[in-house]
Amino acid sequence: MREEEPLDAYSQTVIRVVEQVGPAVVSIRPAGFPRRRQALEPMGSGFFITPDGYLLTNSHVVRHIREPQVTLIDGRTFPARLIGEDPYTDLAVLRVEREETFPAARLGDSSRLRLGQLVVAIGNPLGFHFTVSAGIISGLGRTLQGPGGQIIEDIIQTDAALNPGNSGGPLVDSRGEVIGVCVATILGAENIAFAIPSQTAEWVAALLIKAGRIRRAYLGVVVQIRPIPGPASATGLEILEVDPRGPAAQGGLQEGDILVRIGDQPIRSLGELHRFLAHWPPGRPVAVQVMRQNQIRTFTVVPRETPSPPW
Template sequence: MTRTTIGAMCLLSGIIIGQLIQCRSDQASSAASVSEQSDTTSERRAVDPIRIVSTAEEATIALFENAAPSVVYITTTTVRQDYWSRNVYEIPAGTGSGFIWDDKGNIVTNYHVIQGAYRAKVTLSDQTSWDAEIAGIEPRKDLAVLKIKASSNLKPIPIGTSHDLKVGQSVFAIGNPFGLDQTLTTGVISALGREIESAAQIPIRDVIQTDAAINPGNSGGPLLDISGRLIGVNTAIVSPSGTYAGIGFSVPVDVVNWVVPDLIKFGEVRRPVLGAEFVQQQIIDRMELKGALVMAVAPGSGAENGGLQPTRKSSDGEFIMGDLIIEVNDEPIESNNDLFLTLEKYKPGEQIRLKVKRKQQTANLTITLGSSL
């Protein structure tokens, strides 16, 4: 190989190596540029300032912050005996919600929340827990009162009214669905005047229907109006799955407000009574009668003093049908339940007017109501 050829080859190799070095330098420069851009774009975004977009949102926040300290979380336990060892164990029974009625430690909830419980515990919004005693129960309205001896300051829930509610009003439910405490849901009043069955298998009338989400664990919690006032106690839902389906029911506060004081004072409701016993509804239905048929009248009762006639036998052994009550203060009565629920609107000692069917005629009577206690 000549020197000229070797020189040419060396020159060519130098050119190629130079180009490779330049290419790698360009690639490194490009990578550095990309890295710089990447570093710039990976910086944290600036936080936008919070903006409450409407007075409605502000009102909801204020409502929750004001009402939440009045809502409590209730847990219950029951006891079970081991079949073989005969040892008795305390096991969780259920959870529910409630609210502070007064600063004396009275807590309102549903009867079915504490039904059959061996022990109940109330947890306040500050996460302190207190053993609770049952102060009173009213299965017919699915209401109960628990008593705690809390040392902390208790904030009673504001009380509203339910007789003047309107369909479409905004409502707010606070409770502990599935054990998730202090949960707020919102909705509207979907309907009024509904009827549901209580734990005592007696209808609860004038119930509030709402689409605010109510789930297991919400029972016993408050339903509030836009002012944060109690208008109902969340009690039941309609759902094939047992969870929220858009239909919830609340016992109206007007009922709560006359039941709870009696539960606190007497442990049960002081009901007005006529002082009469009535024929079973199944028999009345078979007789195709509309009303409450009097079977017996208690001696010295308001019914006897007012002239209410019982069912009795004649001298020749034939039954003489007693008075059939068809109206109370001009309100129609078609069944025993109608009579019982209508009487709940009055207090012991008040006078009521009865219209009765007696044989083929009607009679008007004035009765002074007695007390169940």
């Protein structure tokens, strides 16, 4: 009898990741949805982030579901309650309120991602329950138009196969840590899919669990990470678009400026900017430093409260 050949290192890594994170992944559907699983049935994905039943998913997955229910990998189905959602990052938190311990995935540090790094996506695409795909990190710091028309910034690009139904599922690194929340694909494009970084997901989830909503100040800019010219390996946020009626435009900021500091906080990533604005009182002036034509300039901007999304 022929001995079973050992698996290659790549296969061993993917299998280990799936066994570690897979039990935390769920499918999300409206209550009363037929239990018969067929391909092409609409649904979304999510995953437990705490043993007491808190789940992360996409805002667009649960936005129009009045009574969500989640199904675990073992087939058990539970009702879930919406704790809160943040349409501007397309993230939402649900909770299964049961007196039992759920398998929870661990959030990793997305700021340490590198191009070419192995990643694994787990979800429920096109109604196929619990599907795994693998690929690499193809790009970092992307900007994406979300399902509601909002601009989502600092997005991870991957070539791991994602399809409708993967939304809200985890993107996992080789250590078995979630480094992104799968969010979208581009129709008609091959091997181009996106995920929200775990750093963004972690602080959004914490605020939603605490308060049920995020009341953040609003500058009215679309930005992307870019290196700052000079000998030091520093980064800032390049302003790609400025809302002509927004606080940034009224304060004098322009497209092409590189945001490097707001208040007393150096800004090296979109996550740092989000965290600052989530704690800054709307209506209170703040000093904003930008690099313009290789010179540092300071402007005073009066952030407003983020307007309610139109959807």
